[in-house]
Amino acid sequence: MAELGRKYKRLSAAQWSEARALWEADAATLEELAARFGVTTRAIQRHFAKHGSKKGTRAKAIATEIEAAVLSEVFGDPEARLEKSRAMRASTFDTLTRIERTVMGLVASAEANPAEGYKVGAALRAMSMATATLERCFNIKSACLGIKGDETSDELPQIHIVDLTDDEINRMRRENEEGCELEVV
Incomplete structure (x- = not known):
């Protein structure tokens, strides 16, 4: 049955x-x-x-573990990645400094010879495009290195704590009300 x-x-x-x-x-x-x-x-x-x-x-934790494993495999250790990101920042900063000097030179040239305004304007547009391209390259490199935000800095900011007297606080308030800039120590 x-x-x-x-x-x-x-x-x-x-x-x-x-x-x-x-x-x-x-x-x-x-x-x-x-x-x-x-x-x-x-x-x-x-x-x-x-x-x-x-x-x-657990999906997010697994994704984080996988990302860490991939970065470790690609760059070996975190120090190598940090060193690459520092070199990238230094290179970008140097290039931007050169662009800044060139732009300031073009502005000075236009001030000295207003007749060359069109040439200077075209050169400034080219510098603007170069800067935008540099920014895109920096962002792409950062993504390749797995850098999010300001992850390349391993130094903590320094915070100065100062104990002010009542007279100093009142002076600062008066200066602020009068529109004076405060002195930064």
Whole structure:
């Protein structure tokens, strides 16, 4: 006689761990997990609810680990990456300084000989395009090095804390109200 009713499948602890890892890494849907492990989607939902598993909670951590591994593989160690970023900043700064000197020379030339205004204007537009290109190159290099924001600086800013007397505070307030610039120490 044929047996009626449902057959239930029990997953091992290792299978549940694998299912939770896939779910938390956002690597599978409930339906995919149910098909893979031969259980119902409701059984998976109940198990995840019981153990507090949430979809995708480990995805960002995994992405960060992968990014660190790739950067480590490409640049060897963080010091090499930091050194490349410092060299890139120094090179960019030197180039911008040369562009600045050229622009100031062109402005001085235009002041000295207003008849050459069109030539100077064209040269200034070329300098503007060169600067924009340099900025794009810097941003692309930063992205290649995996630099976000001002990550290249390993020095902390210095903060000077000064205990001011009541007279000094009142003097500063008076000067501020009078529109005078404050003296920076």
